[in-house]
Amino acid sequence: MRTPPDGLPAYRVLTGPDxxxxxxxxxxxxxxxxxxxxxxxxxxxxxxxxxAQAVVWPAAGDAAST
Incomplete structure (x- = not known):
């Protein structure tokens, strides 16, 4: 899958109490x-x-490196 599911963004920052x-x-x-x-x-x-933990969709990282 080239894009994240459910319309989620390719880059996300998850935050909250540990x-x-x-x-x-x-x-x-x-x-x-x-x-x-x-x-x-x-x-x-x-x-x-x-x-806070950032996560990226793999295709987004691939596009940035080309």
Whole structure:
């Protein structure tokens, strides 16, 4: 598949508290065919750890490298 399913964008940044729900969202994106883009960003908002993870659709990365 050359484009992401369900009209999703080729580049996405998933964010949220560092919990099991966030891990499931990243895992679901990987199962759809997205790939991790670099490592996660992590911050602390005073109460909890917040994580951001970028994912890219493989065809988008291929197009950028040609």
């Amino acid at each position: 919990d099991v729900a966030f891990c499931h969202r990243v895992s679901e994106a990987l199962a759809m065919g997205y790939r991790l883009h670099e490592g996660p960003s992590v911050t602390f908002d005073g109460d909890r750890v917040i994580v």
